[in-house]
Amino acid sequence: MSFGQGGPEWGPGNGGGPTPDWAALADESARRHSRRRRRALVGAGALATVAVAGIVAVAVAGGGDDSGDDASSSLPSPEKPSEGPGQPEPSFKEDRPPAPPQDFLNDPRKDTAPLTEKTLFPDEIAAVDGRRYARVSTDASPECAPGAVGGLRPVLAANDCQRFLRATYVRQGLAFTLGVGVFDSKADAAAVKSGYQPNVASLPGGNVKDFCRSVTCRTTVNSLGRYAFFTIAGHTDGKPAGDADEPAKQAALDGSAYGYERILQRGKDQSAADAAR
Structure with a gap:
């Protein structure tokens, strides 16, 4: 049995008037329930994905393992400031006692x-x-x-x-x-x-x-x-x-x-x- 755009078609009832096609309605209800369930599952999966991504982001930003390696260790270390011209070494006059x-x-x-x-x-x-x-x-x-x-x-x-x-x-x-x-x-x-x-x-x-x-x-x-x-x-x-x-x-x-x-x-x-x- 096919349904129009307005809903299920009505068939003759026991009172001579048109009665609903209960079997079709049941099938339609089942299909609607199935679609709602799939949308719920898809939404839940998306939320789970976002939550996992958030955990990973936190772990990368502030976590670390027992080896001591953390996010900062993967970053290039600051360059040592370049030294200017070397300062002259202090010189000392050799002190010696006067000769006799x-x-x-x-x-x-x-x-x-x-x-x-x-x-x-x-x-x-x-x-x-x-x-x-x-x-x-x-x-x-x-x-x-x-x-x-x-x-x-x-x-x-x-x-x-x-x-x-x-x-x-x-x-x-x-x-x-x-x-x-x-x-x-x-x-x-x-x-x-x-x-x-x-x-x-x-x-x-x-x-x-x-x-x-x-x-x-x-x-x-x-x-x-x-x-x-x-x-x-x-x-x-x-x-x-x-x-x-x-x-x-x-x-x-x-x-x-x-x-x-x-x-x-x-x-x-x-x-x-x-x-x-």
Whole structure:
């Protein structure tokens, strides 16, 4: 039996009038129920699909497994900022202690500072243990013989004296002349000290006339590095200075101490300059 667009066709009923075709209605109802059920199943499947997609999205966005790999591990790691031009490494000046002054005083290859009467005898006043002596004259010569008298001249020549410098200082009627001979080695200067014969020639100047020329005076000799140094001390009025003349003896010793100090200072200055380079 077929149905029109308005519904099922009606057939004759028991009362003579048209009655519904119950069998057709039952079939139509069954078909409608089946269609509704299929639509419900399709809708439920779609909802299930959306729910699963949501779970997966959450898992990808914030979940992870026990291996420690997560979504962030699959992303490229941030690039390390590129470093700019390298900073210069700090540099440190090598600190070294100054060499002993004798290293310079012993070796002419190192002992190269200017050597004149002004650099060796720069002080107008030589102070030794509170005793003050005024400088009155200085002298320097490449020839050693003019600065020596008596037995000192041949001793200087035998050891190849290269230069001779002198200075005279005066105090309370006493004067000393300090003479410094320069040699090529410490051994030469030591040989002069051991073979010493008097003496350095006194050097007059200012109000100090010739002294210790023809009278007894006090003398000393010593050496330091390649330098040998000598003093002669006496009275400026020409009075002899014998063995018992303690003031004249003290003046000679003071002159020797001042000479030692000046030569040693020369070595110290060169040592300090070398360490500062």
